[in-house]
Amino acid sequence: MKNKVLRNMLIPGIVAVAAVIVPAILIEMNVIDGYTAQIITLGGINAIMAISVNVISGITGQLSLGQAGFQALGAYAVILLTVNCHIPLPISIILSGLIAAFFGFLIGFPTLKLEGDYLAIVTLAFGEIIRIFLVNLKDVTGGPNGKQFSTIFTTSLDHGAMISYLAIIGTLVLIIILLQNFLRSTYGRAILAVREDSIAAKSNGIGVFKYKMTGFVIASFIAGIGGALYAPFIGFIKPDLASFNNSINHLIYVVLGGMGSVTGSVVAAFVLTGLQEVLRFLKDYRLLIYPLILIFVMLFRPQGLLGMKELSFVKTWDKLMGLFKKKAAAKIEVKGEDNE
Amino acid sequence: MDTFLKQLINGLSLGSIYALIALGYTMVYGIVKLINFAHGDVMMIGAYTGYFVLKAFGATPFGLFMAFIASMVMCAILSLVIERCAYRPLRNAPRLNSLITAIAVELILQNLMRVLPFVGPNPREFPTMPSKVFTLRTAAYPEGLISISNIQLIVIIASAVLMIVLNYVINYTKTGKAMRAVSHDMGASSLMGVSVNRTIAITFVIGSVLAGAGGVLYASAYPQIDPTMGYIPGLKAFVAAVLGGIGSVPGAMIGGVMLGVIETMAKAYLSSQYADAISYSILIIILLVKPAGLLGKKTNVKV
Amino acid sequence: MSKDNDLLMKINNISIVFGGLCAVSGFSCDIHKGEMLGLIGPNGAGKTTVFNMLSGIYKPTDGQITFNDRNGTLHILGKASPAALNKIGIARTFQNIRLFNNLTVADNIRIALHSDRKVNPLDVLFRTPKFRRDEQIMTNKVHELLTLFKMDDCYGELAKNLPYGKQRKLEIARALAANPVFLLLDEPAAGMNPQETDELMKLIALIRKQFNLTILLIEHDMHLVMGICERIVVLDYGRKIAEGTPEEIQKNPEVIKAYLGGEAAGL
Numbered sequence: 085m086k087n088k089v090l091r092n093m094l095i096p097g098i099v100a101v102a103a104v105i106v107p108a109i110l111i112e113m114n115v116i117d118g119y120t121a122q123i124i125t126l127g128g129i130n131a132i133m134a135i136s137v138n139v140i141s142g143i144t145g146q147l148s149l150g151q152a153g154f155q156a157l158g159a160y161a162v163i164l165l166t167v168n169c170h171i172p173l174p175i176s177i178i179l180s181g182l183i184a185a186f187f188g189f190l191i192g193f194p195t196l197k198l199e200g201d202y203l204a205i206v207t208l209a210f211g212e213i214i215r216i217f218l219v220n221l222k223d224v225t226g227g228p229n230g231k232q233f234s235t236i237f238t239t240s241l242d243h244g245a246m247i248s249y250l251a252i253i254g255t256l257v258l259i260i261i262l263l264q265n266f267l268r269s270t271y272g273r274a275i276l277a278v279r280e281d282s283i284a285a286k287s288n289g290i291g292v293f294k295y296k297m298t299g300f301v302i303a304s305f306i307a308g309i310g311g312a313l314y315a316p317f318i319g320f321i322k323p324d325l326a327s328f329n330n331s332i333n334h335l336i337y338v339v340l341g342g343m344g345s346v347t348g349s350v351v352a353a354f355v356l357t358g359l360q361e362v363l364r365f366l367k368d369y370r371l372l373i374y375p376l377i378l379i380f381v382m383l384f385r386p387q388g389l390l391g392m393k394e395l396s397f398v399k400t401w402d403k404l405m406g407l408f409k410k411k412a413a414a415k416i417e418v419k420g421e422d423n424e
Numbered sequence: 425m426d427t428f429l430k431q432l433i434n435g436l437s438l439g440s441i442y443a444l445i446a447l448g449y450t451m452v453y454g455i456v457k458l459i460n461f462a463h464g465d466v467m468m469i470g471a472y473t474g475y476f477v478l479k480a481f482g483a484t485p486f487g488l489f490m491a492f493i494a495s496m497v498m499c500a501i502l503s504l505v506i507e508r509c510a511y512r513p514l515r516n517a518p519r520l521n522s523l524i525t526a527i528a529v530e531l532i533l534q535n536l537m538r539v540l541p542f543v544g545p546n547p548r549e550f551p552t553m554p555s556k557v558f559t560l561r562t563a564a565y566p567e568g569l570i571s572i573s574n575i576q577l578i579v580i581i582a583s584a585v586l587m588i589v590l591n592y593v594i595n596y597t598k599t600g601k602a603m604r605a606v607s608h609d610m611g612a613s614s615l616m617g618v619s620v621n622r623t624i625a626i627t628f629v630i631g632s633v634l635a636g637a638g639g640v641l642y643a644s645a646y647p648q649i650d651p652t653m654g655y656i657p658g659l660k661a662f663v664a665a666v667l668g669g670i671g672s673v674p675g676a677m678i679g680g681v682m683l684g685v686i687e688t689m690a691k692a693y694l695s696s697q698y699a700d701a702i703s704y705s706i707l708i709i710i711l712l713v714k715p716a717g718l719l720g721k722k723t724n725v726k727v
Numbered sequence: 728m729s730k731d732n733d734l735l736m737k738i739n740n741i742s743i744v745f746g747g748l749c750a751v752s753g754f755s756c757d758i759h760k761g762e763m764l765g766l767i768g769p770n771g772a773g774k775t776t777v778f779n780m781l782s783g784i785y786k787p788t789d790g791q792i793t794f795n796d797r798n799g800t801l802h803i804l805g806k807a808s809p810a811a812l813n814k815i816g817i818a819r820t821f822q823n824i825r826l827f828n829n830l831t832v833a834d835n836i837r838i839a840l841h842s843d844r845k846v847n848p849l850d851v852l853f854r855t856p857k858f859r860r861d862e863q864i865m866t867n868k869v870h871e872l873l874t875l876f877k878m879d880d881c882y883g884e885l886a887k888n889l890p891y892g893k894q895r896k897l898e899i900a901r902a903l904a905a906n907p908v909f910l911l912l913d914e915p916a917a918g919m920n921p922q923e924t925d926e927l928m929k930l931i932a933l934i935r936k937q938f939n940l941t942i943l944l945i946e947h948d949m950h951l952v953m954g955i956c957e958r959i960v961v962l963d964y965g966r967k968i969a970e971g972t973p974e975e976i977q978k979n980p981e982v983i984k985a986y987l988g989g990e991a992a993g994l
Contacts, residue, residue, distance in 0.1 A: 212659070216701045269851040271848065281828075284826070287784070287818075291808075371538065382521050382528070383525075
C-alpha cells in the first residue's frame with residue numbers, strides 16, 4: 085500500500101518538476117528562443133485562467149461569464165501593491181489573489197442565489213461593472229489608457245524570459261497539484277455533489293450555498309493570481325482585461341478541453357494559444373476561428389476533449405510499462421524460438 | 425443642463441429603442457428559454473444594412489423608409505439562418521450548451537463584420553437627415569421647457585407603431601396564438617397540431633425584425649456605427665426585458681422605456697460615467713428582489 | 728398515547744399551500760421508534776409533498792413537526808434545511824432517482840459521509856497522514872455498505888452506468904451512510920419486477936434490523952406495502968383518510984373508494 089502511494093506521488097511529481105525546470109534551462113540557454121518562450125508562457129497564463137473558469141463553471145457547475153473581471157482586479161492590485169505600497173513582487177502576487185478572492189466572496193453572495201442563465205448574466209454584469217470602475221477611477225488605475233508595469237520580467241534582457249517562464253509555469257503546476265488534492269477529498273466531492281444534483285446534495289448533509297461559495301472564491305482567487313502574473317509578464321494592462329470578450333476566450337478553453345476536466349482545459353489553453361500564433365498570417369480572420377470552434381464543439385462533441393476525465397500520468401506510465409513488458413516478452417519468445 | 429422634461433423626452437426616445445430590442449429577447453426566452461446573446465448583433469447588422477441603403481438612396485424620408493424595409497428583411501433572413509443552423513439542433517440539449525452557442529454566434533457576427541472588406545472594424549458615420557428641433561418656449565423657460573428633435577419623433581413614433589402592430593399580431597392572430605401556446609407548453613401545443621418549428625422560427629423572425637428597425641433608429645439617434653455597437657445596447661435591452669418581466673411582451677415594452685428614462689436621468693443627474701454601471705446594477709437587484717420582473721409570474725419548481 | 732421514549736417524530740396538523748392550492752391539509756401522525764410505516768394514496772394525493780416537509784425541502788405553512796434525534800434531543804423542524812436534518816438523523820430517497828450521475832458508486836456514498844469528517848483544508852491540500860487515515864476509514868465504510876447491498880463489484884462504476892435496479896439500491900445505501908435513525912423511502916420499488924421487489928423487501932427488513940431504523944415508506948406496489956408495513960397511513964387529496972394495520976386498511980371503505988371507486992379488486 086505504501087509503495088503504491090509513493091509511486092502515485094512520485095510519477096506526477098517528477099513530471100511536474102521536469103515540466104518546470106527543463107524548459108526553463110532550455111530557455112536560459114537559448115535553445116528555445118525568446119519568441120517561443122513568450123508563447124509558451126502566455127499559454128501558461130491562459131491555462132491558469134482556464135482553470136479558474138473550469139473551477140466555477142465545470143466543477144461547481146455554475147456558469148460564470150465574468151472571471152476576467154477577477155483577473156483584472158488581480159492585475160491592477162499587483163501593480164498598486166508593488167509600486168505604491170512597495171511590497172515585494174512575490175508577496176504582492178499572493179495578496180492580489182487574496183484581494184480577488186475577497187471580491188469573489190462579496191460578489192458571490194448575490195450571484196450564487198441565482199441559477200443557470202440568470203447566474204451567468206449576473207456574472208457578466210459584474211464583470212462589466214468592474215470594467216466601468218477600472219475605466220473611471222483614473223487616479224488609481226490610469227483610466228482607459230491603462231497602466232505600465234516594469235519588473236524584472238520585462239526589464240531583464242538576459243533572464244527575463246526564463247524568470248517569466250519559471251514564475252508562471254511554476255505557479256500553474258502548483259495550482260494544478262493543490263487543486264487536484266483539494267478536489268479528490270471530501271471537500272471536492274461536496275462541490276461535485278452540488279454540481280450533480282443540489283437537491284440530493286442538501287438532503288445528504290451538504291450545505292449547498294457554502295460549497296457554491298467555496299468554488300466561486302477559489303475560482304476568483306485563481307483568476308486573481310492569473311491577473312497578478314499577467315501584469316508583470318506583459319508589462320502593461322488596460323481595463324479591457326475585464327471585458328466580456330476576455331471572459332469568453334477563457335471559457336472557450338474550458339469548453340474545448342472539457343467542462344470539469346482541469347487537465348483538459350490546461351491542454352486546450354496551450355493548444356489554442358499556440359494556434360493563435362500559428363494562424364497569425366490569417367490576420368483578422370483569426371478572430372472567427374475561436375467562435376467557430378465553439379460552435380463545432382457544441383454541435384458535435386459538447387463534452388469537449390476530455391469530458392470530466394483527467395489526464396493521469398500514473399495511468400499513462402502504467403500503459404507504457406505494460407507495452408514495454410509485452411514487447412520484452414514477445415522478444416524473449418522470439419529468441420526462444422530461434423534457439424530451438 | 426437640459427430641463428427635466430427635455431431629459432424625459434431623451435429617455436423616452438432611448439427607451440423606445442431598448443423596448444424594440446427587448447421584445448426580441450423576451451419573446452425568444454419565453455418560447456425556448458434561451459438568452460439569445462446574438463440579438464444585439466442582429467441589431468448591429470440592421471444598422472449596417474440601413475447604412476448601405478441610406479448611402480445609396482440618400483438621407484431622405486424615402487431613403488429612411490427603404491432603410492427600414494431593407495434592414496428588417498435582412499435581419500429576418502439572418503435570424504432564420506441562425507435559428508436553423510445553430511439553435512434548432514441544440515433545442516433538446518442542456519440549456520448551457522445553447523447559451524454557449526448563442527455566445528459563439530454573437531462573436532461570429534461581430535468578427536465577420538470586422539473581417540468583411542466592405543465593412544471593416546472602423547466606425548462609420550450613419551447618414552441622417554438634417555436635424556430639426558421643435559422647442560416649446562415659455563416665459564419661465566426661454567431656453568425651452570421641452571424640446572424634441574425630428575429624429576426623436578421618428579424614433580418614438582416608429583417604435584410605437586411597431587409595438588402596436590406586434591400587440592395585434594400576438595393577441596389577435598392565429599400565429600400569435602400559436603406563439604403564446606408554444607411558450608406555455610411546447611409538447612401540448614405540438615399535440616394540438618401547432619407546428620412548433622415554424623412557430624419558433626416566426627418568433628425569432630419577429631424579434632429580429634424589431635431589432636433591425638431598432639438598429640436603424642439607434643444609428644439615426646447616435647450616428648456612429650461599428651461592429652461592436654450591438655453589444656452594450658443589447659445587454660441593456662436584456663436588462664430592460666428582465667426588469668419588465670422576461671417572457672412578457674408588455675413587460676419588455678414597459679421595461680425598455682423605463683430603463684431608457686432611468687439611464688438618461690442617471691446620466692443627467694447622477695454621473696454620466698457610471699450610468700451604465702447603474703443600469704447593470706438594476707439587473708442584479710431585480711433578479712434578487714423580484715426575479716419575475718414587474719409583470720412576470722413566479723413559477724414553482726416541483727421537486 | 729405514550730410520549731417521549733417511544734415517539735420518534737410527532738407530526739402535528741401540518742398543511743402546505745402552493746400559490747392558492749392546498750396540497751396537504753391538517754396532516755397529523757405519530758411515528759414510533761422502530762416502526763415500519765407505509766404512506767399510500769392515489770397519484771397526486773400529496774405523499775411526496777409530505778416527505779418534502781419531513782425532510783426540510785418544503786416548510787409547512789401551518790402546523791408543527793417535532794423529532795427526537797439519536798441522542799434523545801427534541802428538535803422542532805421549523806426552518807431547518809435538509810442538510811441540517813440529515814445531520815440529526817433524517818435521510819431519504821427520491822421518487823425520481825437523484826444520484827450523483829457522473830461520480831462513482833463509491834463517491835456517491837462517500838458524499839453522505841461528509842458531515843462526519845474531521846479533516847481541515849490544510850490536511851487536504853498537503854495529503855497529511857491524518858487525511859489518508861480518514862480516507863481509509865471512508866473507503867472501509869463504503870465497502871461495508873456495498874457488500875451488504877451485494878454491490879461491491881460496482882465500486883468504481885459511474886452511477887449513471889448502473890442498471891436501474893442497482894441505482895435504486897445505491898440511493899438507499901447512500902442514505903444509510905449518514906447513519907440515520909429515520910429513513911424515508913419514496914417509491915423504492917418503482918419500476919421493479921416482482922423478483923426485484925421481493926429482494927428489496929428482504930433488504931429493507933434487513934437494514935431495518937441491522938441499523939435499528941424507523942422507516943416511512945411511500946409505495947404504490949401493494950404487495951410490498953402490505954407485506955412489510957406494520958401500520959399504514961392513507962392520503963387522498965392532501966388529507967389523511969385512514970390509518971391502521973394492513974388488514975384494517977384493506978377493508979376500509981374510504982380507502983377502497985379513493986383508489987378504485989367502489990371495487991375491492993387488486994388489494
